[in-house]
Amino acid sequence: MTSPGEPGPGTFTYAYPRPALTVDCVVFGLDVDDLKVLLIQRRLEPHQHMWALPGGFVRLDETLPDAARRELAEESGITDVYLEQLYTFGALDRDPRERVVTVAYYALAKLSDHRIRAATDAERVAWFALDGLPRLAFDHAKIVERAIERLRGKVRYAPVGFELLPPRFTLTQLQRLYEIILMQPLDKRNFRKKLLSMDLLIETDEVEQGVRHRAARLYRFDKKKYEKLTRQGFSFAI
Amino acid sequence: MTSPGEPGPGTFTYAYPRPALTVDCVVFGLDVDDLKVLLIQRRLEPHQHMWALPGGFVRLDETLPDAARRELAEESGITDVYLEQLYTFGALDRDPRERVVTVAYYALAKLSDHRIRAATDAERVAWFALDGLPRLAFDHAKIVERAIERLRGKVRYAPVGFELLPPRFTLTQLQRLYEIILMQPLDKRNFRKKLLSMDLLIETDEVEQGVRHRAARLYRFDKKKYEKLTRQGFSFAI
DNA sequence: CCAAAAGTGTTCGCGGTACACCCATGC
DNA sequence: GCATGGGTGTACCGCGAACACTTTTGG
Numbered sequence: 021m022t023s024p025g026e027p028g029p030g031t032f033t034y035a036y037p038r039p040a041l042t043v044d045c046v047v048f049g050l051d052v053d054d055l056k057v058l059l060i061q062r063r064l065e066p067h068q069h070m071w072a073l074p075g076g077f078v079r080l081d082e083t084l085p086d087a088a089r090r091e092l093a094e095e096s097g098i099t100d101v102y103l104e105q106l107y108t109f110g111a112l113d114r115d116p117r118e119r120v121v122t123v124a125y126y127a128l129a130k131l132s133d134h135r136i137r138a139a140t141d142a143e144r145v146a147w148f149a150l151d152g153l154p155r156l157a158f159d160h161a162k163i164v165e166r167a168i169e170r171l172r173g174k175v176r177y178a179p180v181g182f183e184l185l186p187p188r189f190t191l192t193q194l195q196r197l198y199e200i201i202l203m204q205p206l207d208k209r210n211f212r213k214k215l216l217s218m219d220l221l222i223e224t225d226e227v228e229q230g231v232r233h234r235a236a237r238l239y240r241f242d243k244k245k246y247e248k249l250t251r252q253g254f255s256f257a258i
Numbered sequence: 259m260t261s262p263g264e265p266g267p268g269t270f271t272y273a274y275p276r277p278a279l280t281v282d283c284v285v286f287g288l289d290v291d292d293l294k295v296l297l298i299q300r301r302l303e304p305h306q307h308m309w310a311l312p313g314g315f316v317r318l319d320e321t322l323p324d325a326a327r328r329e330l331a332e333e334s335g336i337t338d339v340y341l342e343q344l345y346t347f348g349a350l351d352r353d354p355r356e357r358v359v360t361v362a363y364y365a366l367a368k369l370s371d372h373r374i375r376a377a378t379d380a381e382r383v384a385w386f387a388l389d390g391l392p393r394l395a396f397d398h399a400k401i402v403e404r405a406i407e408r409l410r411g412k413v414r415y416a417p418v419g420f421e422l423l424p425p426r427f428t429l430t431q432l433q434r435l436y437e438i439i440l441m442q443p444l445d446k447r448n449f450r451k452k453l454l455s456m457d458l459l460i461e462t463d464e465v466e467q468g469v470r471h472r473a474a475r476l477y478r479f480d481k482k483k484y485e486k487l488t489r490q491g492f493s494f495a496i
Numbered sequence: 497c498c499a500a501a502a503g504t505g506t507t508c509g510c511g512g513t514a515c516a517c518c519c520a521t522g523c
Numbered sequence: 524g525c526a527t528g529g530g531t532g533t534a535c536c537g538c539g540a541a542c543a544c545t546t547t548t549g550g
Contacts, residue, residue, distance in 0.1 A: 030275075033269055033272075034271075039276075039318060112319065208504095472520040472528065472530085475530090
């Protein structure tokens with residue numbers, strides 16, 4: 021099935037052979053007490069029925085991040101995520117068909133935001149806990165591993181963690197986020213002191229709802245202020 | 259002219275159009291008091307005679323870093339450098355001929371080690387000071403800018419600076435390196451204290467030669483020890 | 497009133513920073 | 524002997540780390 025604007029196969033000839041170029045996305049989502057990765061089950065060969073990262077071929081009329089977002093939307097229904105280029109993988113044998121170079125991206129999604137649904141090349145879509153990943157197609161396990169490393173590094177010196185939380189969150193949620201990603205417990209008082217001292221969290225007048233204990237205050241991240249401070253040489257660090 | 263193992267143009271046909279894939283290298287070298295970048299003057303269109311980064315098309319039988327090293331050797335005569343993937347650039351109009359995606363690398367070279375010489379696609383090769391770069395072909399100015407950012411970040415938390423120095427160096431040379439890359443003066447006593455306290459510099463029994471003042475002691479970087487410490491959770495930082 | 501998590505300050509030690517003088521060497 | 528850079532120590536301050544109890548709320 022081909023929709024308008026997606027020309028079917030044709031004949032494209034070049035003077036030298038070219039590797040195929042794809043994008044792949046490692047989408048992270050924060051669940052109650054672990055980090056999850058979005059995977060699709062492949063409808064097609066190679067590695068039919070195996071779980072893999074969402075991704076696909078780059079078209080000539082789209083940039084690399086555009087391709088990543090398109091594939092993500094097509095295969096899983098996910099849109100509006102934080103997206104960042106991770107690394108380009110080009111091992112000779114990473115695809116059994118032919119030489120394929122892939123530009124990998126990682127994305128941070130608010131789990132609650134997204135109703136995922138399989139489509140196009142994906143038989144199924146699902147979130148998998150990081151420590152319970154199935155065997156992955158191609159070199160995707162390597163890509164996921166690298167994405168975690170990157171996330172773990174990045175979260176400590178850039179405020180990307182907020183992309184995994186709803187717009188309003190409690191300090192405990194934020195602390196849990198760091199504990200999960202960094203895989204180490206943090207001291208509650210020191211954590212709060214540190215975060216609040218940056219003066220980048222706006223205290224709202226709301227508290228969390230539906231808990232059966234004292235409700236915690238909700239905060240927002242002040243992105244505007246962060247950008248302003250950054251231009252003045254400030255650098256975020258946990 | 260085509261050497262053996264480099265088949266000339268042929269006819270390669272695909273069912274879907276493919277972007278061309280290239281690699282480009284930002285090679286840094288440390289001069290007496292500034293940082294230099296290696297550029298080549300293009301022999302061919304597009305942007306004939308303009309200065310550009312060394313680079314070229316990726317072949318099907320070579321990995322991305324292999325392609326980067328090959329192009330570097332072919333066009334400039336440089337070999338045996340520290341090489342690391344930088345970023346992949348894929349803007350639609352970055353090449354006037356057609357869609358070209360490039361995987362950029364940056365490299366650190368010991369200036370003294372290399373007798374550069376132009377060949378293949380390069381009319382000339384030369385080192386340019388960072389603040390005296392000519393107008394560059396394609397989006398290469400953007401690539402260089404990104405490489406500097408990366409180097410500036412990396413040098414502070416990984417011992418890559420040593421790749422720019424001869425195997426034996428003085429503490430003053432090392433300090434100059436950091437001052438040049440980070441563009442800020444450093445305190446001599448604090449710098450020495452810090453570096454020596456890491457216990458990663460091996461004091462040799464040699465001193466620098468041919469200076470007309472007191473000769474400074476030469477040190478070596480203890481890579482083995484660094485790798486061992488790193489495995490134990492140590493992290494280098496300036 | 498009980499369970500559960502929210503919220504809050506102080507002390508201590510280490511590491512970063514600021515700072516100036518004498519020494520060795522070549523000419 | 525003079526010019527040039529090599530080499531060295533200490534005092535202070537701020538920040539990260541360790542640590543426990545009271546308060547609020549819902550059931």
